[in-house]
Amino acid sequence: MIRRVSPKLGAYAGLGAFGLLAALVVGRPELAALAAPFALLAGLGLALAPEPRIAVALSCDRERVLEGEEVTASLEVRASGRVEHLELFLVLPEGLAVADGRNPVLMRLAAGRPRTHELRLRCERWGGYVLGDLALRARDSFGLFTYEWRLAERTPLRVYPRPEQLRALVPPLETQVFTGNQVSRAKGEGIEFADVRPFVPGDRVRRVNWRASARRGSLWVNESHPERNTDVIVFLDTFTEARAEVGTGTLDMAVRAAATLAGRYLERKDRVGLVSFGGVLAWLLPGTGLAHLYRVVESLIDTEITLSYAWKDVDVIPKRTLPPKALILAVSPLLDERAVATLLDLRARGFDLVVIEVSPTPFAAPGPTELDRLAHRLWLMKRRTLRARYERVGVPVVEWREGTPLAAPIEEVTAFRRHGRRARA
Amino acid sequence: MAVALAAVPVARADRLGGLLGVAGALAVVGLAYGLVRGRAAAIPWAVAVLGGAYAASLFLPERGVDHQAPLVAAGLVLLAELAYWALELRAPLSPEPGMLPRRFAVVVAAVCGGLVVASVALAATFVPLGGGLAGDLLGVAAAVAALVLVARLAERGRAQSRT
Numbered sequence: 001m002i003r004r005v006s007p008k009l010g011a012y013a014g015l016g017a018f019g020l021l022a023a024l025v026v027g028r029p030e031l032a033a034l035a036a037p038f039a040l041l042a043g044l045g046l047a048l049a050p051e052p053r054i055a056v057a058l059s060c061d062r063e064r065v066l067e068g069e070e071v072t073a074s075l076e077v078r079a080s081g082r083v084e085h086l087e088l089f090l091v092l093p094e095g096l097a098v099a100d101g102r103n104p105v106l107m108r109l110a111a112g113r114p115r116t117h118e119l120r121l122r123c124e125r126w127g128g129y130v131l132g133d134l135a136l137r138a139r140d141s142f143g144l145f146t147y148e149w150r151l152a153e154r155t156p157l158r159v160y161p162r163p164e165q166l167r168a169l170v171p172p173l174e175t176q177v178f179t180g181n182q183v184s185r186a187k188g189e190g191i192e193f194a195d196v197r198p199f200v201p202g203d204r205v206r207r208v209n210w211r212a213s214a215r216r217g218s219l220w221v222n223e224s225h226p227e228r229n230t231d232v233i234v235f236l237d238t239f240t241e242a243r244a245e246v247g248t249g250t251l252d253m254a255v256r257a258a259a260t261l262a263g264r265y266l267e268r269k270d271r272v273g274l275v276s277f278g279g280v281l282a283w284l285l286p287g288t289g290l291a292h293l294y295r296v297v298e299s300l301i302d303t304e305i306t307l308s309y310a311w312k313d314v315d316v317i318p319k320r321t322l323p324p325k326a327l328i329l330a331v332s333p334l335l336d337e338r339a340v341a342t343l344l345d346l347r348a349r350g351f352d353l354v355v356i357e358v359s360p361t362p363f364a365a366p367g368p369t370e371l372d373r374l375a376h377r378l379w380l381m382k383r384r385t386l387r388a389r390y391e392r393v394g395v396p397v398v399e400w401r402e403g404t405p406l407a408a409p410i411e412e413v414t415a416f417r418r419h420g421r422r423a424r425a
Numbered sequence: 426m427a428v429a430l431a432a433v434p435v436a437r438a439d440r441l442g443g444l445l446g447v448a449g450a451l452a453v454v455g456l457a458y459g460l461v462r463g464r465a466a467a468i469p470w471a472v473a474v475l476g477g478a479y480a481a482s483l484f485l486p487e488r489g490v491d492h493q494a495p496l497v498a499a500g501l502v503l504l505a506e507l508a509y510w511a512l513e514l515r516a517p518l519s520p521e522p523g524m525l526p527r528r529f530a531v532v533v534a535a536v537c538g539g540l541v542v543a544s545v546a547l548a549a550t551f552v553p554l555g556g557g558l559a560g561d562l563l564g565v566a567a568a569v570a571a572l573v574l575v576a577r578l579a580e581r582g583r584a585q586s587r588t
Contacts, residue, residue: 008509011469015505019476028483029550030494034476036546037502037539043574084527087518106518108527141531143509 001051001149009144012042045144052138053080054109056088058131058153067126067162067256070099073155075117075134079109084141088117091133095125095159104135125248126161126255126301130154160297161259164406169264170413172230172327173352180229181268190224197223230270231286231323234258234296235346237332237339238278241305242360248402250333250358255300257331257356257406262296273321274299277339279306283321312338314345327352333360334386334397347395354413355390355397362402426504427453430475433497434482441485448478456504460511468508472501490550495543502539506532 019035057076065071077088089104100120107115132153139146175184187194196212199219212220236258243249262272266288273286274296284292284299322328328351332339347353361383366376387397396416398409431449435442452474459467479497510528514520520528 007465011465011472011505015469015472015476018473022480026480028480029547030483030491030497031476031480033494033543033547034479034498034501036542037498037535038505040538040542041502041535084531085524102519104518106516106524107521108524142535143513 001147003051004146004148006139006144006146008142009042009045012038012045012144016040016042041142042144045140045142049140049142049145050081052083052086052147054078054083054086054136054138056134056136056151056153058090058134058155060131060155060157063156064158064160065123066160067123070120070122071157073119073121073131075119076114077107077109077117078114079111082111083109083138085139085143087137089135090119090131091135092121092131093129095123095127096129096131096157097122097124123157123159125252126159126259128298128301129157129159131157158298158301160301161256163263164256164260166260166264166410167407168410168414169261169268170327170329170354170410171417172232172325173417174325175228175230176271176323176325178229178271180227180270182228182230182270183225184228186226186228187223188226190226192225192227193222194225195223196220229268229288230265231273231326232261232265232270233273233275233286233322233326233328234262235328235330235332235343236274236276236278236300236303237330237334237336238276238280238303238305239308239336239339240278240333242333242335242363244363249363250335250360251303251305253400253402254331254333254358255303257358257400259297259300260406261329261331262300263293266290266293266296272296273323273326275317275321276300276303277312277317277342279308281312281316283318285320286323286326312342314342314349322346322351325352328354330355331358332356333358334383335360340386343395344390344393347390347393353395355395356409356413357387357397357399359399359401426500426507427456427471427475430497430500430504431478433493434478437479437482437491438485441481445478445482445485448474448481452478456508460508463512463515465509465512468505468512471508472505475504476501490547492547494547495540498543499536499540503532503536506535 016035016039019031020039023029023031023035055078059074059076061072061074073090075088075090077086079086086107086109087104088107092098092103098119099122101118103119105117107117109115132151132155134151134153135148136151137146137148172182175182175186183190183192196209197220199208199213199221203221207221209220209222236254238251241249241251241254243251258274262274265272269288271286271288272292274282274284276282276299282299282303284296287295328346330343330353332343332355334340334355334357343353343355361380364376364379366373387399390397396413398412398416400406400409431446431453434445435449438445452471455467455474456471459465459471483491510532
């Protein structure tokens with residue numbers, strides 16, 4: 001705690017001393033009468049200004065919220081002695097803002113009687129926050145001393161990314177062997193009709209297609225497409241991002257997209273894994289279920305851009321993270337060469353790859369001069385060339401801009417796959 | 426308040442009233458400037474100049490003990506307290522209901538206390554102590570004791586802030 005003497009104390013002490021000295025010098029008691037009150041107030045202030053003993057407890061009504069929602073933070077303040085003037089300020093991290101309530105707040109505390117001050121906080125950005133950095137300033141009754149100190153409560157708050165609206169998901173080219181909701185291209189036991197074939201010993205009688213059998217004079221059975229699950233790996237590029245001066249950036253959009261895609265694929269009983277490829281490599285092995293969804297989202301909200309100049313390629317990613325025949329959904333602004341090269345490498349290794357390009361173009365406006373505008377056009381052409389490079393090897397690259405729903409680029413991927421066929425080398 | 430305190434020495438003095446008026450006006454203007462610009466340092470200077478103008482009026486002409494001195498003292502305390510309070514209210518934080526009346530009560534208590542203390546100090550001049558070396562030594566001892574008390578209080582406060 002820092003105790004500061006206010007200018008008032010120095011002024012009163014000075015006026016008192018000067019007046020008393022002047023009274024002695026000129027021999028007039030009236031000057032002593034003028035000086036005495038100031039000297040008395042200074043002395044009383046020194047004698048009667050107790051150090052405040054204050055305890056603050058912070059709590060939130062919810063620990064987990066979605067981006068854009070509001071949460072109520074309650075500050076319970078208690079003092080052992082009377083405090084006439086207390087200023088309290090809750091330091092909010094970037095990403096949280098006060099929606100309602102006063103921050104800072106000025107209050108008076110009676111001895112032993114707790115006061116509760118509520119703040120309504122708006123969670124503007126996903127992330128893991130720790131609330132509780134409090135700055136306090138108290139003053140005594142006469143305003144002669146100021147006490148300043150900070151308290152550190154630790155109240156966690158997890159803000160999950162706002163889900164994007166999606167109508168359909170990217171269908172995988174290949175499925176896995178476990179039961180799921182995806183209609184497989186293979187033939188076996190299922191609901192969707194696939195084909196008919198001649199009866200062989202071992203086939204179940206109820207699979208016999210009697211109409212076809214009557215037409216051909218021998219037994220024919222129905223074959224179906226089984227429902228299988230898929231392995232989906234969400235590949236998040238965290239090398240770099242493009243960001244507006246105020247507001248969102250490509251990383252914010254990428255995390256929202258990744259969380260939405262992971263949640264929707266997990267809903268259909270697919271196995272979802274996560275690779276956060278950037279300055280710091282982080283991964284989650286594919287899994288299913290609600291617990292795994294929480295693991296994925298918790299991992300996503302800790303994502304941040306970490307500057308690194310080390311060259312990284314696909315070899316640094318653990319092999320168990322990328323199961324064979326997995327669908328890899330890469331969410332990337334395609335700004336870093338390392339991410340671009342790794343994705344091409346994944347395609348070369350035979351993975352089913354889709355690239356959702358979180359467009360940095362809206363965050364990089366052309367400069368004011370002609371040279372700046374020329375450089376901007378060249379940069380846009382370079383990005384088009386990069387997309388063509390991916391499309392040449394059969395990877396759909398769809399551009400997703402801020403303000404457009406995620407459903408639009410997903411539909412583009414589906415359309416791209418409808419008109420293309422997978423090349424097998 | 427400041428204008429009233431500046432007018433007192435002008436009304437009392439039988440000569441050089443203009444000079445005392447100018448000094449008072451400077452104090453008033455300086456105080457107003459300090460309040461507008463938020464400079465707390467202007468307040469003690471304004472109080473000192475107004476007090477000095479009053480002190481000068483005691484010699485113009487030289488009279489006996491002025492019994493209005495406690496009122497002037499209370500007026501100076503009120504001026505200083507109100508000026509510092511005005512600077513406190515410049516802060517962007519709005520006080521809670523009930524804080525303003527309590528603060529006003531503290532100001533009134535300070536002014537009343539100042540009036541009492543000034544009256545007692547002035548009344549003490551009429552107590553016959555006899556004077557001479559004993560009286561001077563008593564005065565010096567009282568001044569030293571007051572200084573020691575202030576130093577002890579300040580040291581106690583510094584020790585508290587270190588813990």
